[in-house]
Amino acid sequence: MKENIIPAIRLTLFCAVFFSGIYTLSILGIAQLSPNQGKGEIVTVNGKKQHINVAQKFTENKYFWSRPSAVDYNAAGSGGSNKGPNNPEYLAEVQTRIGAFLHKNPSVKRSEVPSELVTASGSGLDPNISVNGAKVQIERIANSRNLSMGKILEIVQNNTERPLFGMFGPAKVNVLQLNIELDKLK
Structure with missing residues (x-):
């Protein structure tokens, strides 16, 4: 022994x-x-320091919305909801998020809502969304800001991060960076 x-x-x-x-x-x-x-990457916006690599909460129609967060975007306590995909409470929460998204984006069909806009990430702090997740929000933002959809699409294209070495991971956009670029258009 x-x-x-x-x-x-x-x-x-x-x-x-x-x-x-x-x-x-x-x-x-x-x-x-x-x-x-x-x-992390820190930027100063209107005198306030923000981390580019941590999700921020945006709810106004004039901004791109981040992924939902199970921790309400609190970087001090990251984490998921721990609810499985068959949990009735979780499914009801996702359906509520889909309804809210469709209400604010009436031109988007239910089948076109990207999953990352209605489901929280594992950490609750994912700062990025897919390019498609940004594109489905363009019309709402254009109407809210009285800008052309083409101008906002250009911002999305200019801020798209390509996959690492062209093959690892999906193309994505950083929500905070997009919203900073939108505010620069004033």
Whole structure:
């Protein structure tokens, strides 16, 4: 029995020291080499600092809307709702979100509503939506701001992030960045 316990204790101690100390400090050191020392990309808008890499809450018709958040966009406590796709409460919540989206975007058909606009992300803080998620909101924003749909589509196209190396992940747009660009049009 001693021949199993002693190596297990050694491995546990090694892992505790390595993963809570050495590994953590090495990642912190690498982060110091990145822009903004690993604190994310921060922009100042109207004197207020905002993180580009954390979802923001937008509810006005003149803005692109972010993905719903199970944590109400609180970066201090990220997390999902922990409700499965067959949970009746969750399904009712999604149906309510679909109804609200269709009410504010009457030209969009129910089948055209992208899932990311009515379902929360796993972290509740996803700052990006799909290009299609942005495009279905263009008419609402154009009407609200008295702009042409073409001008808003141009903003979406100019702010589209392509997949990594052209093949890893989908094309996406950062909602905060889109809304900053919209406000610059004043």
